[in-house]
Amino acid sequence: MRLLPGRELAASLRAVTSARSAELRDAGLDARLAVVTASADEASGWYLRSLAAAAGKVGVSCDVVDLVGSAAGAVAAVLAKLSDDRGVHGIVLATPLPDGTRLADLAGAIDPAKDVDGANPVSLGRIMTGLPAFAPATAAAVIALLDHHQVALAGRRAVVVGRSAVVGKPLAHLLLDRDATVTICHSRTRELAAVCREAEVLVVAAGRAGLIGPEHVGAGATVIDVGTNVTASGELIGDVDPAVAEVAGALSPVPGGVGPVTTALLMRHVVESAAS
Amino acid sequence: MRLLPGRELAASLRAVTSARSAELRDAGLDARLAVVTASADEASGWYLRSLAAAAGKVGVSCDVVDLVGSAAGAVAAVLAKLSDDRGVHGIVLATPLPDGTRLADLAGAIDPAKDVDGANPVSLGRIMTGLPAFAPATAAAVIALLDHHQVALAGRRAVVVGRSAVVGKPLAHLLLDRDATVTICHSRTRELAAVCREAEVLVVAAGRAGLIGPEHVGAGATVIDVGTNVTASGELIGDVDPAVAEVAGALSPVPGGVGPVTTALLMRHVVESAAS
Numbered sequence: 001m002r003l004l005p006g007r008e009l010a011a012s013l014r015a016v017t018s019a020r021s022a023e024l025r026d027a028g029l030d031a032r033l034a035v036v037t038a039s040a041d042e043a044s045g046w047y048l049r050s051l052a053a054a055a056g057k058v059g060v061s062c063d064v065v066d067l068v069g070s071a072a073g074a075v076a077a078v079l080a081k082l083s084d085d086r087g088v089h090g091i092v093l094a095t096p097l098p099d100g101t102r103l104a105d106l107a108g109a110i111d112p113a114k115d116v117d118g119a120n121p122v123s124l125g126r127i128m129t130g131l132p133a134f135a136p137a138t139a140a141a142v143i144a145l146l147d148h149h150q151v152a153l154a155g156r157r158a159v160v161v162g163r164s165a166v167v168g169k170p171l172a173h174l175l176l177d178r179d180a181t182v183t184i185c186h187s188r189t190r191e192l193a194a195v196c197r198e199a200e201v202l203v204v205a206a207g208r209a210g211l212i213g214p215e216h217v218g219a220g221a222t223v224i225d226v227g228t229n230v231t232a233s234g235e236l237i238g239d240v241d242p243a244v245a246e247v248a249g250a251l252s253p254v255p256g257g258v259g260p261v262t263t264a265l266l267m268r269h270v271v272e273s274a275a276s
Numbered sequence: 277m278r279l280l281p282g283r284e285l286a287a288s289l290r291a292v293t294s295a296r297s298a299e300l301r302d303a304g305l306d307a308r309l310a311v312v313t314a315s316a317d318e319a320s321g322w323y324l325r326s327l328a329a330a331a332g333k334v335g336v337s338c339d340v341v342d343l344v345g346s347a348a349g350a351v352a353a354v355l356a357k358l359s360d361d362r363g364v365h366g367i368v369l370a371t372p373l374p375d376g377t378r379l380a381d382l383a384g385a386i387d388p389a390k391d392v393d394g395a396n397p398v399s400l401g402r403i404m405t406g407l408p409a410f411a412p413a414t415a416a417a418v419i420a421l422l423d424h425h426q427v428a429l430a431g432r433r434a435v436v437v438g439r440s441a442v443v444g445k446p447l448a449h450l451l452l453d454r455d456a457t458v459t460i461c462h463s464r465t466r467e468l469a470a471v472c473r474e475a476e477v478l479v480v481a482a483g484r485a486g487l488i489g490p491e492h493v494g495a496g497a498t499v500i501d502v503g504t505n506v507t508a509s510g511e512l513i514g515d516v517d518p519a520v521a522e523v524a525g526a527l528s529p530v531p532g533g534v535g536p537v538t539t540a541l542l543m544r545h546v547v548e549s550a551a552s
Contacts, residue, residue: 124404125397125402129379130380131380181465
């Protein structure tokens with residue numbers, strides 16, 4: 001089985017972004033990302049640290065705005081204020097959000113031009129209709145990783161496990177744009193293993209450690225693991241049981257697969273926004 | 277095989293809409309739909325006539341704005357003007373559009389509050405994220421027709437043939453909202469017949485007469501035909517060969533299936549918009 005690592009791709013993306021952000025800095029423009037966090041969740045904390053590290057590597061300033069414990073209205077007000085701030089070029093609202101608050105309810109307050117993680121429903125509608133917009137970085141990273149490892153998509157069966165507005169749904173549209181035949185599975189899917197075995201490309205973004213085992217994977221299939229679950233001991237693991245290596249043709253690792261590409265693409269989006 | 281007609285459902289939808297529009301009229305409010313047409317296409321002409329007829333049945337005023345031959349910019353300007361017109365409650369931009377013009381490019385000029393056929397990418401993004409919005413009437417009609425005939429969706433395999441932003445893509449989201457496992461096929465899908473045979477509910481919105489035959493249908497499957505193709509003799513036919521009756525468990529007819537439900541729902545949207 002072939003491993004599909006993302007670190008090399010992330011490094012090459014960062015090299016280009018780094019050069020562009022240096023050009024902008026020489027022209028007096030400091031590319032800046034604001035990350036708003038409203039949750040003390042452990043996976044979220046891990047993501048914030050990886051964003052700050054990725055920003056540092058490419059010369060993007062990264063401000064973390066800690067709103068843990070704030071009401072939804074206060075979060076939306078901060079997003080609107082950052083949208084109006086000419087010194088801020090990208091805005092990310094970290095998930096998960098506090099119980100009872102949905103990303104789509106708040107992300108409408110992010111200026112689409114600064115919506116570098118494609119969270120505003122306006123960005124998603126534009127992606128769905130083929131108009132220019134920043135795609136959610138994780139969804140874009142799956143496509144970039146598949147391209148980097150020369151996994152063909154046109155005319156092939158892709159199965160996405162997970163129907164979140166953050167990953168599963170936008171990814172389905174990106175895969176359709178690449179002419180894949182796309183199936184979306186979720187917690188209510190019957191005979192999940194049988195449906196997943198139809199996939200030539202299986203992308204798992206369910207957020208449940210070990211959900212996908214060898215019985216879910218067709219012989220020779222390419223498996224992309226988008227899961228980022230933090231174990232009791234603080235280890236980061238995916239949604240895919242490494243035992244799928246018995247049947248899969250290729251598998252992206254966690255950590256070191258989609259994750260580093262995601263943060264590298266997010267930084268590219270920030271610099272693109274700053275340059276526009 | 278069971279037929280799944282739409283006329284009875286359309287009539288009951290119209291009865292409710294008619295009563296609401298009469299209440300609004302008594303209160304001095306004349307619910308009004310503006311239909312902008314930029315194409316002399318035959319299927320489009322058929323759709324315009326059916327809209328005008330449906331509007332008349334429920335006491336909704338229907339203005340057709342004929343912009344055949346106009347440039348895209350002129351069409352967008354008219355859509356923006358109608359959006360600002362307080363006397364207009366619903367705006368539909370008829371498809372197909374002239375070559376080289378995409379619905380999404382122009383429909384952004386339709387105020388989402390008046391976007392009764394869910395064409396603005398903002399409406400589509402809201403549907404994708406579960407926020408309130410008018411769904412494209414055809415996609416909503418498919419769900420309404422399935423509900424009316426008590427076809428279960430939760431946990432079942434649904435296959436949508438067609439990936440347009442007008443029907444296929446939004447319908448996939450509506451089916452996901454109903455907990456179906458959804459596959460989207462299109463012109464680049466390999467082994468279309470085999471993929472379609474996996475469907476317990478097969479919805480065909482490809483715009484190609486006779487595309488789907490008995491070999492595409494699993495035994496007992498429910499088939500919804502969204503196609504509206506006009507033959508050389510002016511007859512309206514669907515995308516599904518009537519011969520699928522040999523294997524299907526249920527089939528919606530064309531005409532008299534999804535079509536009348538679509539126009540009835542569109543009028544309901546106009547009256548809802550007027551009332552809000």
